Amino acid sequence: MQETKVVLPDREIPRQWYNIMADMPNLPKPPLHPGTKQPVGPQDLSAIFPMALIEQEVSTQRWIDIPEEVLNIYSLWRPSPLYRAHRLEAALGTPAKIYYKYEGVSPAGSHKPNTSIPQAFYNKQAGVKRIATETGAGQWGSSMALAGTMFGLDVTVYMVNISYKQKPYRRIAMETWGATVHPSPSPFTNYGRKILEMDPDNPGSLGMAISEAVEDAASHDDTNYALGSVLNHVILHQSVIGLESKKQFELVGDYPDVIIGCCGGGSNLGGVAFPFLQDKINGKQLRVIAVEPSSCPTLTKGEFRYDFGDTAGMTPLMMMYTLGHDFMPPGIHAGGLRYHADSQLVCQLYHDKLIEAVAYGQTAVFEAAIQFSRTEGIIPAPESAHAIKGAIDEALKAKEEGRQKTIFFNLSGHGYLDLAAYADYLAGKLEDYEYPETMIREALKKLPVV
C-alpha cells in the first residue's frame, strides 16, 4: 500500500513558536507613528493590543513558548497532516516529488486559527472582555469567532457589506460560534455612520471595516482589536505550520528544494516557510516562492517604501512592498489575497533576495485547483490554489529539465465555502485582470515621503 500522508500525535505539537527576527540578515526598519513619523513604541499600541502580543511584535528572541492553554486548543486539529501528492505527480508525469501541508483540518477550515487562538488567549489573560475585528469574505472573522468561543470572549466582526449580503455562509459560521456580525459600514461607529450618511447602500471595503473595528476597540475599555495577518506576532504564531512540517519531512527522510505559499498579507507564507528559511540563512540550498494574484501584484510590481497598513492612514507606517494604501483591487474571488501591501518581514526578506515572488491570473489558478481536486480529492480555497499553481509550474519545469526535485507547498484551507467561485469558473465567467503598472505608479506618487 502506498503511504500518502505523515501524521503526528498530539504530543508532537511544537511547544515554542519560531521568530525569524532572531535570524534575519537585516531587520525591517521600525514602524513610524502616522502623525509624528517617529518610531512607534509599545505604548502607542496598548490601546488596542494586550502587552503580551506587543512584546511578541517587537521581540527578537528566537523561540517563544506556546502557552499550555493554547496547546490544548491547537490539539483540536494540530498537528496537521503532511501529504505526498502521489496522484497529482502521476497526472503531471513529473519526476518531482510534491508534498503539501494541509491546514484545512482546523474547525474554521484554514490556517487562521493558529493565530486567532493565541490572540484570544492573551487578550483573555489581560482581562479583555470583547474583541472587535474585521473580515472580508469571512475566513479571518470565522477564525476569531471560533477563538472567542474557546476562551469565553465576545467577538464583534465588521464584515464587508457586499460579502455579508452575497456570501452568507461564513457569516452563519461566525454566528454559530456565537459572534456578533455587523455589515460594514455599520451604524455602530462614527466612521461607519459618516459613510452611511453619504451613501446608505455603500458596499463597504476591507479598509473601511478595519477602520470600524479599530475605532470600536479604541473607544471601549473592555475591547481590543485583532488582526489576522501582516503583523509580526501573527506570523510568529503561524510558524507552527513550518515547524511541524520539518519534523514530518525528517520522518520521511526528505527536505524541500522549493517551498511555495500564497501571499496576501504574508502569514501563510511566513508560517510555512520561515522555519525552513532559518536553514537557508545558515547556508542550506532552498528556494522560497511567494505566489500572488496578478490583480494585486504587491511584491512583483509594488515599491519597497513606507506606507500605511490601512486605507484611511490611521495605522503606523511600515516599510513594505506596496501598491499604495488606497489601492482598489478588482472584485476577484481570491478575497484573502487583496491586501495592498505585505508583512514587513516578508517584504524585507524579499528585498534581501531570500524569497522570490511570482504572480498568476485567476483562470490559471482555478485550472490548477480543478486539476488538484480531481487528483488529490480536496477542493482547495482559491487563495491556496495560488500555491498549487506555483507547485504545478515547478513540477512541470522539473519534468522539462528531467530533474528530481522536492516541491513543498502550503494548502492553507479548503474551498467548501468558496464553491460559488468554482461555479463561475466552470461556467467560463471568470476573467483575468492584470493590475495596470501606470495605476500603481500614480498611487505611489501620492504616498507620504518619509
Place this chain on the structure above:
Amino acid sequence: MQETKVVLPDREIPRQWYNIMADMPNLPKPPLHPGTKQPVGPQDLSAIFPMALIEQEVSTQRWIDIPEEVLNIYSLWRPSPLYRAHRLEAALGTPAKIYYKYEGVSPAGSHKPNTSIPQAFYNKQAGVKRIATETGAGQWGSSMALAGTMFGLDVTVYMVNISYKQKPYRRIAMETWGATVHPSPSPFTNYGRKILEMDPDNPGSLGMAISEAVEDAASHDDTNYALGSVLNHVILHQSVIGLESKKQFELVGDYPDVIIGCCGGGSNLGGVAFPFLQDKINGKQLRVIAVEPSSCPTLTKGEFRYDFGDTAGMTPLMMMYTLGHDFMPPGIHAGGLRYHADSQLVCQLYHDKLIEAVAYGQTAVFEAAIQFSRTEGIIPAPESAHAIKGAIDEALKAKEEGRQKTIFFNLSGHGYLDLAAYADYLAGKLEDYEYPETMIREALKKLPVV
C-alpha cells in the same frame, strides 16, 4: 498538555472489512423479487451491479479483503481521528468520558466515500464506464463524484429538483469533481419525462431520483447503479470506521459502554458499531443506540415486515422496519435521515434487541449541535448532530446517576454545506414535527402481504 485525539499512521488502515452477517444470531430473511415474491438471486441484480458487489451483498464470510487500489485512495483521509471531547465533557459537568470518531475529514466531508470508493473500484474493474446515482441534498452524490474522478468513471447524478435549485453548493462540488448533475425529474429518462409531462415544475423526491438512476443504469450497457446506504455491501465497506476505532480505543486503554450513531439508512451506525457488536454478540457488555429524527421514526414507530426499498415499488422487497414505502417525510433539514425504512441488517439486529433506538425533534438536535460547535469547534452536519444529542443525553444521565461511563459516537460529517439550516435554527425558524402514528398505520395497511 491535554491530549485530544488519537491518530493512526496510514499503514494502520484496516486491510479487511468486517461482515457482521458472519456473527448475527439471526440472518435477515431473504429479499424477494417484487414481481414473483420469490427470493432474488445474484442474476436479478446483475443488470445494475457488478458481480463483486453482488457477492459481497450476500456473503457470510467474516472478513473480506480491501483491494490495494481502494486502500491507496482511503489513505487520502483514513485513518480518521478519534477525539476525546474534553471540552464538551467539562461544559456538561459529566463524569462520563465522551469520544467521537470524525469522518468529516474525507474530501467529500462525510463517511460516504468509504463506500463510494470501493463501489467505483469494482465497477471500473468490471469494465463499467459510467455510474448513475441519485442524491437528495448532495452528500452521496458528491461522494460518488469524488470516487468517479479517482477511478476515471463518468458519473451522472439525478439530484432532487428542489435541492438542485435551493442548495447549489453540493451540486457545484459534484461538478468540480467532474460529474454531470441533472435536476430530477429530468427529460433524460422515461420515468422523468412522464412526470414532467404531468407537472413541469415538479420539485422531485428521493424516490423519483432513485427511479431515474436505476432506469438509466438498467437501460445502458456501459452504466451501473450505485447506492449510498441500506445495502449490505455498503455497510460492509463502512466497517472501516469501527475497526479503526477499536484500535484507537486500545491505544488509550479504554472501551465504550455505549456506542451512538445517527440512523437514516443505517450505514453510518452499522459502520461504527458492527465491529464492536461482534464483541457484544460474544458476551461483552455494550449498548448500541440508533438515533433517528422524530419526523421519520423508522425504528421507534415503524413495523418489522417486508417492504420495497423505493417509492415506485421496483426494487426487491426487504425485511425491514418501515413507515411504508410511500412515506412522505416533511421538509426537515437533516436530509440524510429521511428514508422510510432502514438497512435490513440494522433492522434484524434491532428486532433481536442488540440495538436500541431513540428519536429526537430537530430543535433539540440543533441545540446539541450548537453546544458541540462552541465547545469542540467543529460544526457538525445535521445528521451527525442527532448522534451528538444522543451522546449528550447519555452523558447527562451519567451525571444524574453519578456514574463513570465511556460514551462513543460517530461524527459522520461536517456542516459547512448545511449552514443555511443553522441560520434557520439561530433565527428561531425551525419547528419540530412528530410524524403521526395514525398516518404510519394507514400507510402500512397498503403494503403488499407477503
